[in-house]
Amino acid sequence: MMPAGIAPSPAPAESVAGLPTADFFNFESMLNAGEQAKLAELRVFLAREVAPFAAAWWNKAEFPAHILPKLAALELSAPAQRGYSNLFAGLVIAEITRVDTSLATFFLVHHDLFVESLYGFGSEEQKERLLEDAASLRTTGAFALTEPEHGSDVAGGMETVARRVPGGAPDGGDSWVLNGAKRWIGNGTFCDYMLVWARDEADGGIRGFIVDATLPGVSRSRIENKIALRTVQNADIVFKDVQVAESDRFAGINSFEDTNELLRGSRIMVAWQGVGQQLAAFDVARQYAVERRQFGRPLAKFQLVQQQLVTMLGNAVASMGMMVRIAQLQDQGAADMPQVALAKSYVSARMRETVGMGRSLLGGNGIVTDYRMAKIFADAEAIYTYEGSFEINTLIVGRAVTGVSAIV
Numbered sequence: 262m263m264p265a266g267i268a269p270s271p272a273p274a275e276s277v278a279g280l281p282t283a284d285f286f287n288f289e290s291m292l293n294a295g296e297q298a299k300l301a302e303l304r305v306f307l308a309r310e311v312a313p314f315a316a317a318w319w320n321k322a323e324f325p326a327h328i329l330p331k332l333a334a335l336e337l338s339a340p341a342q343r344g345y346s347n348l349f350a351g352l353v354i355a356e357i358t359r360v361d362t363s364l365a366t367f368f369l370v371h372h373d374l375f376v377e378s379l380y381g382f383g384s385e386e387q388k389e390r391l392l393e394d395a396a397s398l399r400t401t402g403a404f405a406l407t408e409p410e411h412g413s414d415v416a417g418g419m420e421t422v423a424r425r426v427p428g429g430a431p432d433g434g435d436s437w438v439l440n441g442a443k444r445w446i447g448n449g450t451f452c453d454y455m456l457v458w459a460r461d462e463a464d465g466g467i468r469g470f471i472v473d474a475t476l477p478g479v480s481r482s483r484i485e486n487k488i489a490l491r492t493v494q495n496a497d498i499v500f501k502d503v504q505v506a507e508s509d510r511f512a513g514i515n516s517f518e519d520t521n522e523l524l525r526g527s528r529i530m531v532a533w534q535g536v537g538q539q540l541a542a543f544d545v546a547r548q549y550a551v552e553r554r555q556f557g558r559p560l561a562k563f564q565l566v567q568q569q570l571v572t573m574l575g576n577a578v579a580s581m582g583m584m585v586r587i588a589q590l591q592d593q594g595a596a597d598m599p600q601v602a603l604a605k606s607y608v609s610a611r612m613r614e615t616v617g618m619g620r621s622l623l624g625g626n627g628i629v630t631d632y633r634m635a636k637i638f639a640d641a642e643a644i645y646t647y648e649g650s651f652e653i654n655t656l657i658v659g660r661a662v663t664g665v666s667a668i669v
């Protein structure tokens with residue numbers, strides 16, 4: 262039963278009237294005026310178009326494709342190309358996550374993996390052909406790396422193969438034939454294009470291909486029954502003798518190292534999701550603690566409740582501080598993989614503690630999505646695992662600081 266006076270879906274990303282926001286050190290003030298105005302515009306969009314509906318989409322596991330034109334109108338794709346800072350790009354992901362982690366994941370897969378891959382590794386012809394529609398979300402993309410039998414070890418274990426066929430294309434040029442399977446591919450059920458990573462049968466090198474999702478031989482099925490990011494449509498995808506033109510191969514990808522460069526960028530954005538999750542958990546828990554009464558007084562009056570709220574806030578602020586420094590290192594072109602891995606593993610661990618406290622602070626209401634916290638709590642599990650699991654990122658740092666690899 263809903264306690265009197267508590268709205269089931271409190272307005273996100275807002276402080277309780279007169280109280281400070283979860284960005285307690287005001288990192289947002291480090292943005293320039295234009296970026297702050299754009300973030301405010303994003304917040305209006307999220308409050309109107311996303312917040313009231315996010316729990317229903319999640320419950321029904323439905324992706325809200327109808328909001329994409331309005332999201333595109335904010336012109337947030339490829340922030341570096343638009344002159345935005347790395348801090349702004351990170352805060353955008355945190356802010357979308359703060360309202361709906363699933364939408365942030367859609368955004369991240371499409372923009373930070375698909376669109377950024379085109380910018381980084383696409384030929385001029387590929388950019389000309391694909392970028393404009395992708396940047397404005399008239400087409401959507403996916404990033405297909407993980408396989409049913411290879412997640413953490415996909416670099417060495419990749420089983421999807423590509424075979425070059427000289428003269429195989431209708432115009433007499435070379436083509437490729439792809440065979441294999443991918444798993445967990447976000448946006449995979451509905452995307453127009455997917456970036457598929459495969460091992461070249463000739464030399465064992467990793468190649469990247471832009472695959473039109475409607476090509477013969479591509480079959481996709483939705484992964485059902487998820488307990489996290491239910492709004493995101495993850496797919497199992499099978500490639501059976503799929504013919505791809507040489508002009509759809511990424512000329513710039515010749516090894517897993519090239520792929521790693523992309524993953525470093527998206528890993529930073531996933532760590533920012535860990536920040537957004539904590540801001541959201543604090544927002545919801547603080548509002549609940551102030552409004553919910555037990556023993557004739559608000560929960561906020563109890564010292565143990567205040568201690569948990571302050572721990573949550575401290576976790577969020579420490580995570581944000583780390584990410585702000587990562588953004589500065591990115592600006593200098595100096596954010597290396599061990600630093601990014603430390604950020605992802607540290608923020609994920611803090612996030613798990615923060616959302617756990619938040620969930621318990623809502624008592625029974627913490628396990629129903631009507632109060633937002635249950636969704637935040639569950640979505641944390643996906644962030645903990647994807648873009649390099651907590652353990653793998655920890656071991657990347659362990660290797661860097663000891664000179665000894667404990668991964669294999």
Ligand SMILES: Cc1cc2nc3c(=O)[nH]c(=O)nc-3n(C[C@H](O)[C@H](O)[C@H](O)COP(=O)(O)OP(=O)(O)OC[C@H]3O[C@@H](n4cnc5c(N)ncnc54)[C@H](O)[C@@H]3O)c2cc1C
Pocket residue numbers: 370404405406407411412413414444445446447448489490495643646647648649650651652653656667668669
């Ligand atoms: C919601 C969601 C969305 C995703 N979206 C995409 C996507 O769009 N595209 C894509 O390509 N992939 C995607 N993934 C896949 C994701 O990147 C993988 O789940 C992740 O890399 C882990 O792989 P795995 O699930 O196969 O786990 P495994 O690699 O099987 O690991 C299982 C457990 O063992 C641990 N482990 C493995 N190896 C070691 C080791 N050497 N030392 C210590 N511990 C170890 C892991 O940390 C983990 O706890 C997504 C996953 C999820 C859950």
